[in-house]
Structures are given as C-alpha cells and as structure tokens.
Amino acid sequence: MRRFRPLLYFVLTLALLYTFKQGFYQERVIKEAPFPSPASSDHTFFVEPEDGREPVVTALREAKESIWLKCYLLSDQKIIDELIKAKQRGVEVKVILEKDPYGGSKLNYKTKRYLEREGILFRWASPEFALTHEKSIVIDRKQAFIMTLNLCSSSFKNNREYGVITACQEEVEEVAKLFEADWKREKYYPQEPNLVVSPQNSRRKILGLIKRSKEKIWLAQLLMEDEEIIAALRRATKRGVRVKLLLASPDRVPINKELPFREEGIQVRYLRKPHLHAKLINFDSEIIFIGSQNCSAPSLNLNRELGILLTDKDLITRLEKIFVKDWEKGQER
Incomplete structure (x- = not known):
C-alpha cells in the first residue's frame, strides 16, 4: 500500500486543484454577469453639440469632496479652469491623461503643466495599455460620467457625442475602483454587469x-x-x-x-x-x-x-x- 501513496497523493492534489479552479471560475462568472441588470432611474444622458459644456461644468462646480477624471484628451480651457477652481475650494482633484495620443498631439502636455502648477494631482496613463482612450469622471464618489467625448472644444461645438451620468452606486463604485487601479497601475477585474x-x-x-x-x-x-x-x-x-x-x-x-x-x-x-x-x-x-x-x-x-x-x-x-x-x-x- 505504501508504494501507491505517492500516486494517491498526486491524484488527490489534482482533484483539489480542479475543484478550486472550478469554484474560482464559477465565482468569477457569477460576479461578472455578461448582460446588464434591470433598468433603474439612476441614469441621465446628454448629447453634443446640443447640450454643450453645461452638464460637465455644472458637475465640476457642484463637487464637494473629489473629482477623479480620466480622459484621452483634455484641452478645453473652461473645463481646466473648473478643475482648478475645484482644487482651490478644497476638492481633491486627480487627473489621468493619455501621454501619447494617436497623431502625436502635445495638448495633454500643456494641460499637465496647467494642472500641476495649481497643485492638482496628475498622472500619465499606464503604459500597460496601448492607449487610455476612456473618458470618465467620478464626482464625490456619488455619480460617474461615462462618455464618448474628449474634453476638447470641438467635442462641444462640432461633434455628435453622448455622455451618460450614472448615480447607480454599484456602477459609480466600479468606475471609481477602475480609476484607483489605473492610478496605482494595478490590475483590476470588472464585476459590474452594466x-x-x-x-x-x-x-x-x-x-x-x-x-x-x-x-x-x-x-x-x-x-x-x-x-x-x-x-x-x-x-x-x-x-x-x-x-x-x-x-x-x-x-x-x-x-x-x-x-x-x-x-x-x-x-x-x-x-x-x-x-x-x-x-x-x-x-x-x-x-x-x-x-x-x-x-x-x-x-x-x-x-x-x-x-x-x-x-x-x-x-x-x-x-x-x-x-x-x-x-x-x-x-x-
């Protein structure tokens, strides 16, 4: 019987590993459902160029605790000014921008200088991604903007764009956690099905x-x-x-x-x-x-x-x- 103990231990180990793997896989599938959960009344949207800057500017002005902004391009002076004003009234402002946008635009470098001069916390996007093309803003960890638009004047004047504002707490938390992970350059696995x-x-x-x-x-x-x-x-x-x-x-x-x-x-x-x-x-x-x-x-x-x-x-x-x-x-x- 002793001769077969190593083989028995090996088989048991494989069985335990398979069980653990299956449990882990099932847990991930449950946590990250492939399709959205039922509708809620926690969403609004704005459309460009009809709505202009007002939805974004209003949210930045009303922020009381924190503004976390991640964007591919940020060059609109009015948006930049609102971020600076928020910082001056004591709001924590963090900004992540793409360092090397397609086409070699240096607009974000100019924005970086503006923001850092005013003491705003700034980081270039993680090089783990080919590009950080996301356009999102988290306000006070209570609402999140998920947008198609870069924060440039042309987006508000010349483009067809959409922005969704969610107050659904699960969605806001997910956007916030994604920002935190990218800020720290850590891995993050999304779980919110929407x-x-x-x-x-x-x-x-x-x-x-x-x-x-x-x-x-x-x-x-x-x-x-x-x-x-x-x-x-x-x-x-x-x-x-x-x-x-x-x-x-x-x-x-x-x-x-x-x-x-x-x-x-x-x-x-x-x-x-x-x-x-x-x-x-x-x-x-x-x-x-x-x-x-x-x-x-x-x-x-x-x-x-x-x-x-x-x-x-x-x-x-x-x-x-x-x-x-x-x-x-x-x-x-």
Whole structure:
C-alpha cells in the first residue's frame, strides 16, 4: 500500500486543484454577469453639440469632496479652469491623461503643466495599455460620467457625442475602483454587469449582444474595422436582424471609404455634420451601449476603454429619436 501513496497523493492534489479552479471560475462568472441588470432611474444622458459644456461644468462646480477624471484628451480651457477652481475650494482633484495620443498631439502636455502648477494631482496613463482612450469622471464618489467625448472644444461645438451620468452606486463604485487601479497601475477585474471595459470584457459583451439580437441592431460609429464585429453583423442579417450602420464621413475618416459588406443586407449611411465621434449600439430597443470603444481590434483588445449598457426605456426612446434624426440626415455613397 505504501508504494501507491505517492500516486494517491498526486491524484488527490489534482482533484483539489480542479475543484478550486472550478469554484474560482464559477465565482468569477457569477460576479461578472455578461448582460446588464434591470433598468433603474439612476441614469441621465446628454448629447453634443446640443447640450454643450453645461452638464460637465455644472458637475465640476457642484463637487464637494473629489473629482477623479480620466480622459484621452483634455484641452478645453473652461473645463481646466473648473478643475482648478475645484482644487482651490478644497476638492481633491486627480487627473489621468493619455501621454501619447494617436497623431502625436502635445495638448495633454500643456494641460499637465496647467494642472500641476495649481497643485492638482496628475498622472500619465499606464503604459500597460496601448492607449487610455476612456473618458470618465467620478464626482464625490456619488455619480460617474461615462462618455464618448474628449474634453476638447470641438467635442462641444462640432461633434455628435453622448455622455451618460450614472448615480447607480454599484456602477459609480466600479468606475471609481477602475480609476484607483489605473492610478496605482494595478490590475483590476470588472464585476459590474452594466459596465463594458477594455481590454477585459468589451469584445465578449458586444459580440454576445449582437448574437442574441433578434430584430434590429443600430450602430452609430466613428468607424467600423473590427473583423469579428463585422462577421457577427453579417450573421445577424442572415437570421433576419435589420442592421443600420451610421458612420462618420469618409472625408474625415478615410477608412470608411472601404466597407466590405455593402451588398450583405447591412444598411450604411454617412453623417457629415455634426462629425460623428459617438459610439452607440442599439440592440432590439432593449439595450443601448454608449462608451469610448470604437469598433476596432485595438480599442477592444488593447486599450483602456469604458462604456455602459442602458436598459432604461425612456432613455432608449429618446436616444432612438436622435439616431433616427441623424440617420435621415445621413447620406448613402
């Protein structure tokens, strides 16, 4: 019997490891459900260029304890001034910006000098990500902004953009924890089912929602170049889902000139004015995604990005009206 003890111990060890692994996997699946929880009345949204800076400026002015801001680009002087005023009245202000935006813009370096001169806590985004393209603000750990827009003057004047303001405490906490992790450059695994986070779960969640759609998928996107998303949309049309894709003008985004699915049942139009920088997807009028994620492999797989899934019927109805208006203005090529 003694001869078999090592083998017995080895088998028992494997069994324990398998049990632990299965338990860990099940716990992660339970904690991070793939689809959103039921609707609440804790969400509002704003749309650009119609609403201008006011939603953001008002929140910054009313902050009492803390402002945590993470953005790809921050150059709007009025927003910068409000951050400085908040710091001067005793609010903790922390800012994370992308150090090397695409195209080599140095706007964030100028902003960094402004903020640090006023004693605002500042850090460059973690190099762990190809880019930090997220656009979010946490106010007093009581509300969070999840946006498609960079904080630049063009976003408020010339672009079609969306911003969601959530007061749902679970969502606010998740955005805050994500900020803390990126501030400390630590790993963080999102657990809130309504949030869509790159690189951890954006691809899985968006593909899952496309796969389960039955009637329609409406997309308003800066661009469309992710092969897996394109393939999923093709499959959706083959099972009878009506797909509308509204894109930015090829004059602004040349890659939009070459689309591989014109004859495959996907309706495509281009919005020239305002410039379409938003990222919105409507699944069956039941769930709407709004976030920083573009439909590209780097955005879904490599960047730090943040979006939210909305199920509030009133918000969906209002967002659909904006999409329809833009769709009617859109042009076919």
